[in-house]
Amino acid sequence: MCGIFGITNSSKASFLTYIALYSLQHRGQESCGIAVFGKNGYKYYNSMGLVQEVFNSEILKMLEGEYAIGHVRYSTTGSSTITNSQPLFFRTKFGEFAVAHNGNIVNSEELKKELSKRGSIFQTTTDSEIIAHLISLSDRKDFVDALCDGLGKLKGAYSFLFLYQDCLICARDPWGFRPLVVGRKGDSFIFTSETCAIDCCGYEVYDEIFPGEIGIVKNGRYEKFKFKNVEKYFRCIFEQVYFARPDSLVCERTVFSSRYFVGKYLAEEYKVDADIVSGVPDSGVAYAIGYAQKSNMKFMPVFMKNHYSPRSFLQPNQDLREFIADLKLSPIKDNIKGKKIILIDDSLVRGTTSKKIISKLRSAGASRIYFLIGSPPVKGPCYYGIDTPTEKELIANKMDIDGIKKFIGVDDLYYVSIENLIRACGNGDRNFCTACFDKNYPVL
Numbered sequence: 001m002c003g004i005f006g007i008t009n010s011s012k013a014s015f016l017t018y019i020a021l022y023s024l025q026h027r028g029q030e031s032c033g034i035a036v037f038g039k040n041g042y043k044y045y046n047s048m049g050l051v052q053e054v055f056n057s058e059i060l061k062m063l064e065g066e067y068a069i070g071h072v073r074y075s076t077t078g079s080s081t082i083t084n085s086q087p088l089f090f091r092t093k094f095g096e097f098a099v100a101h102n103g104n105i106v107n108s109e110e111l112k113k114e115l116s117k118r119g120s121i122f123q124t125t126t127d128s129e130i131i132a133h134l135i136s137l138s139d140r141k142d143f144v145d146a147l148c149d150g151l152g153k154l155k156g157a158y159s160f161l162f163l164y165q166d167c168l169i170c171a172r173d174p175w176g177f178r179p180l181v182v183g184r185k186g187d188s189f190i191f192t193s194e195t196c197a198i199d200c201c202g203y204e205v206y207d208e209i210f211p212g213e214i215g216i217v218k219n220g221r222y223e224k225f226k227f228k229n230v231e232k233y234f235r236c237i238f239e240q241v242y243f244a245r246p247d248s249l250v251c252e253r254t255v256f257s258s259r260y261f262v263g264k265y266l267a268e269e270y271k272v273d274a275d276i277v278s279g280v281p282d283s284g285v286a287y288a289i290g291y292a293q294k295s296n297m298k299f300m301p302v303f304m305k306n307h308y309s310p311r312s313f314l315q316p317n318q319d320l321r322e323f324i325a326d327l328k329l330s331p332i333k334d335n336i337k338g339k340k341i342i343l344i345d346d347s348l349v350r351g352t353t354s355k356k357i358i359s360k361l362r363s364a365g366a367s368r369i370y371f372l373i374g375s376p377p378v379k380g381p382c383y384y385g386i387d388t389p390t391e392k393e394l395i396a397n398k399m400d401i402d403g404i405k406k407f408i409g410v411d412d413l414y415y416v417s418i419e420n421l422i423r424a425c426g427n428g429d430r431n432f433c434t435a436c437f438d439k440n441y442p443v444l
C-alpha cells in the first residue's frame with residue numbers, strides 16, 4: 001500500500017513529483033519523500049505525514065534537479081518510522097542511487113538472514129532495502145545487470161523505481177501484483193503507480209510496464225525489456241475493488257468503469273424490490289450507479305462523506321479505524337427515512353465498519369436494508385502489499401451468511417460472484433490475483 005512516482009528531464013521535477021504524490025495520497029498516508037538528481041548531485045527529503053503537511057515551497061526549491069522519484073507510504077512490512085520512509089538512498093560500488101518500492105517481498109526474512117551472514121548491515125526494517133544489498137553484492141559489472149541479478153532472487157510483489165543519477169529505472173515483478181505505468185510529454189517521461197498521477201502532471205499515458213519488465217529512461221530515450229519471461233500473471237484485483245483511484249486506468253478501463261460494471265453484474269445476479277439504490281462513499285458509489293442503471297432504479301446518495309478525515313482502512317489500529325469510520329459518514333436523513341434501501345460497498349472485511357454504517361441508516365429511519373458487496377467474501381490475508389487483517393479477523397471466516405447479516409444488522413446480504421468481478425475488471429484480461437477471496441496464492 002504505497003504510491004511511487006518518477007520523472008525525467010523536467011525543470012519542474014520536484015514540483016511535479018509533489019503534485020503527483022498528492023494525487024497518490026490514497027495509496028499511503030504515513031510518510032512521504034522525494035529524491036532528486038541535478039547538476040549539484042542528489043538532494044532528498046523524507047518525513048512522516050501527508051504530502052501537503054510535509055512539503056512547502058522552500059523544501060521544493062531546495063530539491064533542485066531535473067530527475068526525481070517520490071514515494072507515499074503505508075507500512076505493510078517494517079514499522080511506521082522516519083527511517084523506513086522512502087525513497088531510500090544508498091552509496092554502493094556502482095555509485096549512489098535512490099529507490100522507491102511498492103509491494104511486499106515474501107521471502108524477505110530468508111534473504112535478510114542470508115545477506116546479513118554475508119556482511120550486510122541493514123539500516124531499516126523494510127523489505128525494500130533488500131534490493132540495494134543484492135545489487136551491491138552482485139558480481140555483475142553494470143548497474144542494470146546487477147539489478148536483474150538481484151530481482152531474480154526476490155519473490156513476491158514489487159514495483160520499483162531507481163533514480164540512478166540522470167537515469168530513471170523501473171521494474172515490475174514477474175507476477176505483476178502492483179501496477180506500473182508510463183507517461184510522456186516530449187522527451188520527459190514518468191514511471192508511476194497509477195495513471196491519475198500522469199494526468200495531474202499534464203502528461204499523456206504512454207505505456208505500461210508489464211510483469212517481468214524493466215523500463216529505463218536515459219538521455220530522453222525510453223526503452224524496456226523483459227528480465228523474466230512470464231506466461232500468466234496476477235494483477236491485484238483489490239486495486240480495482242477498493243484501492244486505486246476511480247479515474248485511473250487499469251486494463252484500458254477506468255477503475256470507475258470496472259466498479260460500474262460490477263454493479264451491473266450485481267443487478268443481474270441479485271434482484272430485489274427497493275425504493276432506492278445507494279453506495280457507501282466513495283468507492284461504493286460507482287457500483288451503485290451501475291446497479292441502478294441496469295435495474296432501472298433510482299440512485300440516491302444516503303451518506304455525506306467528510307473528505308477531510310483519513311481513510312479508515314489506512315489507520316494502523318482498530319480503535320482509530322472505528323473512531324474515524326464514525327466521523328467520516330453522515331446520513332442524509334430525507335433520503336433514508338421510511339425507505340427500502342439497496343446499499344452497495346466495495347468489500348466486507350472485518351464487518352465492524354459496515355455494522356456502524358448500517359446502524360446509522362437504521363437510526364435515520366431506513367425501513368429495510370439490502371447490503372450488496374462488489375467483491376466476493378474476503379477469506380485470506382494478503383501477502384503482497386495490501387494490509388488486510390489476519391485470517392481469524394475476517395468476518396467471512398467467523399460466521400455464515402446469516403450470522404453476518406445478524407451481526408451487521410441488514411435484512412439481506414449478497415456478494416458478487418468471482419467470475420463477474422473478473423469479467424468487470426479485466427475487460428478481457430483474466431490475469432488476476434484473487435487470493436484474498438479464493439486463497440489461491442500465486443507465490444508464497
Ligand code: SF4
Pocket residue numbers: 177235236237238239381382383384385386433434435436437
Ligand atoms: S491477495 Fe488480494 S489484496 Fe493481495 S494481491 Fe491478491 S488480490 Fe490483491
